[in-house]
Amino acid sequence: MSAIDKLPPLREVIATHQLSARKSLGQNFLLDLNLTAKIARQAGDLSGCDVLEIGPGPGGLTRGLLSEGARRVLAIEKDQRCLPALAEIAAAYPGQLEVINGDALEIDPLAHLTPPIRIAANLPYNVGTELLVRWLTPKVWPPVWQSLTLMFQREVAERIVAQPGSKAYGRLAILAQWRADARIVMSLPPGAFTPPPKVSSAVVHLTALPEPRFPADAAVLSRIVAAAFNQRRKMLRAALKGVTPAIEEHLNAVGIPPTERAEQVGLEGFCALARSIAGEG
Ligand code: SAM
Numbered sequence: 315m316s317a318i319d320k321l322p323p324l325r326e327v328i329a330t331h332q333l334s335a336r337k338s339l340g341q342n343f344l345l346d347l348n349l350t351a352k353i354a355r356q357a358g359d360l361s362g363c364d365v366l367e368i369g370p371g372p373g374g375l376t377r378g379l380l381s382e383g384a385r386r387v388l389a390i391e392k393d394q395r396c397l398p399a400l401a402e403i404a405a406a407y408p409g410q411l412e413v414i415n416g417d418a419l420e421i422d423p424l425a426h427l428t429p430p431i432r433i434a435a436n437l438p439y440n441v442g443t444e445l446l447v448r449w450l451t452p453k454v455w456p457p458v459w460q461s462l463t464l465m466f467q468r469e470v471a472e473r474i475v476a477q478p479g480s481k482a483y484g485r486l487a488i489l490a491q492w493r494a495d496a497r498i499v500m501s502l503p504p505g506a507f508t509p510p511p512k513v514s515s516a517v518v519h520l521t522a523l524p525e526p527r528f529p530a531d532a533a534v535l536s537r538i539v540a541a542a543f544n545q546r547r548k549m550l551r552a553a554l555k556g557v558t559p560a561i562e563e564h565l566n567a568v569g570i571p572p573t574e575r576a577e578q579v580g581l582e583g584f585c586a587l588a589r590s591i592a593g594e595g
Pocket of ligand 1: 340342343344345368369373374375390391417418419435437438441
């Protein structure tokens with residue numbers, strides 16, 4: 315019998331520790347251990363990896379990560395009520411699970427881990443998006459993490475992997491795809507969660523590229539992409555006027571028609587524009 319088999323079923327854990335789901339913490343739990351093991355497998359080969367898990371809750375995904383062979387899991391959970399349930403898992407995997415009771419938006423534990431590092435989470439979607447942006451914009455690239463495996467609302471997942479010409483295409487797609495390979499690897503109906511959320515969810519797996527897909531200064535790229543998509547219905551020559559008065563020259567120089575809208579321009583085009591503008595002064 316493996317360590318995980320000796321642990322009680324998650325429904326029992328929730329009843330014993332009275333973990334009634336709190337909406338304020340975005341608590342929609344995954345109780346099916348086959349499903350959580352499947353999600354853990356989407357994170358790649360975990361053997362020999364340290365895994366950072368955000369929001370373990372009663373520990374369904376945590377069990378999956380450990381049973382799939384993670385060397386060590388460091389989990390950050392805001393809800394103190396979950397700690398006894400997580401302590402039971404830690405006892406079943408001596409020395410392999412450490413839990414920090416805190417807010418993942420306020421602490422950054424990546425420095426406590428030993429590479430190779432993978433990150434996995436089933437989080438409230440607003441916290442997930444904010445953390446995703448932070449993980450994709452470290453001071454130096456490549457980052458300390460190798461991959462991110464994150465649950466999002468289906469609509470947010472589609473924005474991360476969106477291609478030009480679609481409504482979902484915007485800042486999140488460019489940010490994610492500039493420095494990572496991003497794929498939707500699983501779709502989950504509301505009924506997979508307890509309690510079920512209103513919308514469907516999807517797991518996105520992102521692998522860090524050794525270097526950005528196209529050269530560009532991160533700050534300049536971020537500025538033009540923000541300006542272009544803040545006014546996505548406007549032509550680029552108007553939407554980007556505030557970035558530089560010479561915007562039409564730059565657009566022409568890199569072969570983007572100034573009458574084009576942000577939605578039509580691919581990642582390569584935005585990077586070329588960023589390089590042209592950065593070379594201005
Ligand atoms: N991972 C568990 C699962 O799959 O069953 C729980 C998922 S539930 C959607 C989100 C979890 O994130 C909850 O346990 C909640 O308490 C926790 N959480 C919410 N905001 C957080 C934050 N800012 N930092 C750390 N954990 C947070």
